[in-house]
Amino acid sequence: MKSLRSFGFWSLVVAILTYMTLPTLVVLMTSVNPTEILAFPPEGVSFQWYEKALTYPDFQRAFKNGLIVTSLASTLALVVGSAFAWLVHRYEFRGRGVLEAVLWSPLIIPHFTLGFGFLLLGGALGVQQGYSMIVLAHMVLVMPFVTRAVYVSLAAIDPDLSRAAANLGASPFHVLTRIELPLVLPGMAGGWLIAAVLSLTEFTASLYVTGSRTQTLPVAMYNYIREYADPTVSAISALLIIATTLIMFIADRAFGLRRVLAIDTH
Amino acid sequence: MIQRRPFFLTFLAPAVLTAVILAAALFEVLQYSVREFVPGSLNVGGLTLDNFTRINRPIYWWVLLDTFYISLLTAIFSLLLSYPVAYALVRAKRDWVRSLLVSLSITPLFTGEIVRTFSWMLMLGSDGFINSMLRKLSLIEMPLQIMYTRLGVVVALVQFSMPVMIILLATAISHVDRDCEKAAANLGASPGAVFWRITLPLTLPGILSGIVVVFAWTMSAFSTPQLIGGGKVLMISNLVYLQGFSVLNLPFAATLSVIALIAALGSLVLMKSLTGRLEKRLAVR
Numbered sequence: 001m002k003s004l005r006s007f008g009f010w011s012l013v014v015a016i017l018t019y020m021t022l023p024t025l026v027v028l029m030t031s032v033n034p035t036e037i038l039a040f041p042p043e044g045v046s047f048q049w050y051e052k053a054l055t056y057p058d059f060q061r062a063f064k065n066g067l068i069v070t071s072l073a074s075t076l077a078l079v080v081g082s083a084f085a086w087l088v089h090r091y092e093f094r095g096r097g098v099l100e101a102v103l104w105s106p107l108i109i110p111h112f113t114l115g116f117g118f119l120l121l122g123g124a125l126g127v128q129q130g131y132s133m134i135v136l137a138h139m140v141l142v143m144p145f146v147t148r149a150v151y152v153s154l155a156a157i158d159p160d161l162s163r164a165a166a167n168l169g170a171s172p173f174h175v176l177t178r179i180e181l182p183l184v185l186p187g188m189a190g191g192w193l194i195a196a197v198l199s200l201t202e203f204t205a206s207l208y209v210t211g212s213r214t215q216t217l218p219v220a221m222y223n224y225i226r227e228y229a230d231p232t233v234s235a236i237s238a239l240l241i242i243a244t245t246l247i248m249f250i251a252d253r254a255f256g257l258r259r260v261l262a263i264d265t266h
Numbered sequence: 267m268i269q270r271r272p273f274f275l276t277f278l279a280p281a282v283l284t285a286v287i288l289a290a291a292l293f294e295v296l297q298y299s300v301r302e303f304v305p306g307s308l309n310v311g312g313l314t315l316d317n318f319t320r321i322n323r324p325i326y327w328w329v330l331l332d333t334f335y336i337s338l339l340t341a342i343f344s345l346l347l348s349y350p351v352a353y354a355l356v357r358a359k360r361d362w363v364r365s366l367l368v369s370l371s372i373t374p375l376f377t378g379e380i381v382r383t384f385s386w387m388l389m390l391g392s393d394g395f396i397n398s399m400l401r402k403l404s405l406i407e408m409p410l411q412i413m414y415t416r417l418g419v420v421v422a423l424v425q426f427s428m429p430v431m432i433i434l435l436a437t438a439i440s441h442v443d444r445d446c447e448k449a450a451a452n453l454g455a456s457p458g459a460v461f462w463r464i465t466l467p468l469t470l471p472g473i474l475s476g477i478v479v480v481f482a483w484t485m486s487a488f489s490t491p492q493l494i495g496g497g498k499v500l501m502i503s504n505l506v507y508l509q510g511f512s513v514l515n516l517p518f519a520a521t522l523s524v525i526a527l528i529a530a531l532g533s534l535v536l537m538k539s540l541t542g543r544l545e546k547r548l549a550v551r
Contacts, residue, residue: 009350009354010354012350013350013351013354013367016347016350016351017351017367017370017371019347019425020370020371020374020425020428021370021374022389022395023382023385023386023388023389023425024374024377024385026385026388026389026395027381027384027385027388030388079280080280080281080283080284083276083277083278083279083280083281084277084280084281084284086273086277087274087277087278087281090277091274091277093274093278099281099282099285102285102288102289103281103284103285103288105288106288108482108530108531108534109292109527109530110482110485110486110503110523110526110527110530111486111488112486112488112503112506112507112523112526113292113295113486113506113523113524113526113527114291114292116295116506116510116519116520116523117291117292117294117295117523118291120291120294120295120297120298120516120520121287121290121291121294123294123308124294136287136291137291139284140284140287140288140291143284172272172273173272176273194376197376198376200378201376201377201378201379201380201381202378203378203379203380203488203489204379204486204487204488204489204503207488207507208510218378218379218380218381221380221381221384222380222489222493225380225384225387225493226493233384234384234388237377237380237381237384237385240377240378240381241377241381244373244376244377244378245373245376247376248369248372248373248376249369252368252369
């Protein structure tokens, strides 16, 4: 393509990418700014805001809550999502369309509707306190991503492998655990990581289902931003940005993020 | 399709259980939306359709219209900015360029709504990055008012929705048959003509799904209009939160949630029928 070599096209792409990434860079810049004013460029380098962020009790508690919720929700999503992917991959059955529609729907349902729904469900079941509704809401929200990642890996398996094993006398259980599972494991791990990052940073639905004692990090940050404007939030944001970028980098190196997201055909 | 029976129930049970829980949560919203509001109490009264007639007031109409307007603007701008990036991402010759473009454009998806809204507050405020840069360059004397405006909200929301748009467009572009482009070029079409007459029409389904997904997604934005709009820009999500947690009118909040859900599902159905028609038309040619 000639147009790809043209200077104009690439300048446009660089300009657009600057728009996409500049806000992140500005957060990182302000997080090391020594003064309380959000000045540009920073007047020096100081890590006092990181110290303040890491010792702020609300953030500490929220971070711990977040880890609990995220690990439970993404692991549950992995179990259910993998089972669902296998189900869709292997079986035709009545009601499959309905089941698929319901389980994919969190991609379309507004997050506040979903969060509100789980708040009301918790009320109806009498379990408003604690993590149960938060974990369930997060699990449902991130499950489509796990399902997709596992399904893509499953579909990539050569069906002859399973058939050959079955012909040689392997039981269905054997085929599942010794042939398919090892081949799908990278997809499951990649899906789990994506789910974990999405759950860790999920905000709108969390706002409804977390209470003051169970709030997750994004909710604690939101409450902080509404009251104070100092670079403490920049510091905690910077930590989140670094952590999620690292996780996604690992996921990409190990499992091919482009493949999991199904955008690479090269 | 290897064997039908073994493990069928093992795979089915967790999926069905999860679907039931999700359906129950949504049913609760639906159920609350037709309940009577008891002021000063979290309990609700009998069945009523009052909540739905209450929406028929100018202020609620304005919030709904504003939500649609902002979501549509976001979808359109997101499309215009994402297409060149997605195109470069798929068609770049060198592998490291593709990897770099993927990382830069997808990673923001994973930082979450709050971090990104906060980063835009740092960008757009009267002492923010944009204003201080413009002042340093002596281009302006008074800071520009971008915070607390629709413009500011859209600027932030577009960036927020671009990763998803780029993924969808890149998928569509990578599925374009290169032989069609080569054939057109061989027959004498200029690179521009190849793009406008071949590549762009073939990616129309991706464009449509991108617009609808971003539209539906933006409609549920909460923190961006809340913090960058600063109460001056209200979207439906903010109204639901206000009704649910400040006024404590849970039934009305539920009704608004149902409306948002219907709008999101409606735009999906619209997309399906549009892409269906489009594909038929492309196939006929």
